[in-house]
Amino acid sequence: MPxxxxxxxxxxxxxxxxxxxxxxxxxxxxxxxxxxxxxxQHLRVTRHGNTIVARTELGRDRRAVIAGHIDTVPINGNVPTRDVLVDGVEHLWGRGTVDMKAGVAVQLKLAVELADPALDVTWIWYDNEEVAASRNGLGLLAAEHPELLTGDFAILGEPSDGEVEGGCNGTLRVVVRTSGVRAHSARAWIGENAIHGAAPILARLAEYRPRDVEVDGLVYREGLNAVRITGGIAGNVIPDACEVEVNYRFAPSKSVEQAVEHVRSVFSGFPVEVTDASAGARPGLDAPLAQGFVAAVGATPRPKYGWTDVARFSALGIPAVNYGPGDPHLAHHDEERVPLAQIIAVEEGLRAWLTGGTGGAAGA
Structure with a gap:
């Protein structure tokens, strides 16, 4: 059904x-x-794989890019959607309601309805955000058709509780290794236990105190945590190798290179292999369009602790924020649900800004 x-x-x-x-x-x-x-007629539509781009070409002197991903994590008995009442508040329950099909729906409705916005708009709906970065539809579009992402300001409809979340933390994953000597566990003194050798790594993590870092007026919370540990080959063999996978969430004032240097210093004396790294994004709230947007939606900006695709726009020199309905804590949750009023409020906020209402795009 269409x-x-x-x-x-x-x-x-x-x-x-x-x-x-x-x-x-x-x-x-x-x-x-x-x-x-x-x-x-007001939209020029381009398809790249399962990514859809719809652009206005009205000759405005400024352009906004408004994007949302259309994929979800796996379904677990939470489709089809249903209405639920939580603490007296009406919600729509089901997979994708928060992350991030409510934002996608708002964007689709406005893309079709707003034939004469106060600035040109590029609307993007993209695939494969929830999986490996190499498959990310927005990333593939940026690599192959960067001209379709050009703009002065970008909004990603990721769930932000209907508030504006500026920029995002960067993320880094490393593997810290220890080595030992295999032996029969009945004669453990002959070998050297690599898992025991990882104790100082875990101690450093337990003692680590992450920083709160202010970046352009927003305070980002960093974090350094073990997320996986592996070692051993059998129940009667002293392990000769152990790996501790560590995730570092770092403030957008740090580059990836600085983040790597910091993690290597924390685990000085141990081999450290970087397995994944993505830079963060500064808030970008000093851009004139961003200021007009924040005023139009009546929000008080706050930081985005998780990594989102705003970082892709930031890498292109486009200031970007997250703005969408839904509590981020319920993203991927089996009880994923979004307040109906929040969907409506986000639609009204975006509409007011795009049509140049008080504090809107026309006055930015």
Whole structure:
């Protein structure tokens, strides 16, 4: 059944959530979104794989990029959606309601309805955000068609509780290794236990005190944590190797290189292998369009602790924020649910800014 952008944002959210689109299986939903935006004279539509781009070309002197991913983590009995009442507040429950199909629905509705926005807009719905970065539709688009991502300001519809979250922390994963000598566990003194050798690594992590770092007026919370530990080959063999995987979340004032240097210093004396790294994004709230946007939606900006695709825009020199309905704590949760009023409020906020209302894009 086709998506109908004339529905309310709540009902459109319901319709989009009821189309399963686990990462790698977004084709059906991408088809529906492409069909929903095709044929509107104010939009030029481009498809790249399962990523849909719809651009206005009105000759405005500024352009905003507004993007959202259409994939979800795996479904666990939480599709189709249903209405639920939580503490007297009406919610829409189900996979994707928070992360991030409510934001996608708001964007789709506004893309079709706003034929004459106060600035040019590039709307992007992309695939494979929840999996390996090499598959990320926005990243692939940036690599192959960067001209489609150009703009003066970007908004990512990630769940932010209807508030504005500026920038994001960077993330780094490393493996810290110890080595030993195999032996029969009945004669352990002949060998050297690599797992025991990892005790200083765990002690340093337990003693580590992460910093709160202020960046452009927002305070980001860092974190350094073991997320996996492996070692040993059998129940009667002293292990000769142990690996501790560590995740470092670092403030956007640090570069990836500085983050790597910091982690190596924490684990001085041990081999450290970097397995994954993504830079963060500064808040970008000093940009004129960002200031007008914050005023239009009536928000008090706060930091984004997790990594999001705002970092991709930041790497392109485009200031970007997160703004979408849904509590981030419920993203990927089996009780994922979004307040109906929050969907409506985000729609109203974006509409006010894009149409140049008080404090909106026209006055930025």
């Amino acid at each position: 998506l109908d952008p004339t529905l309310s944002a709540v009902e459109l959210t319901r319709a989009i959530c009821d189309v399963p689109s686990v990462s790698g299986e977004e084709a059906v939903l991408a088809d529906l979104i492409e069909n929903a935006v095709a044929g509107h």
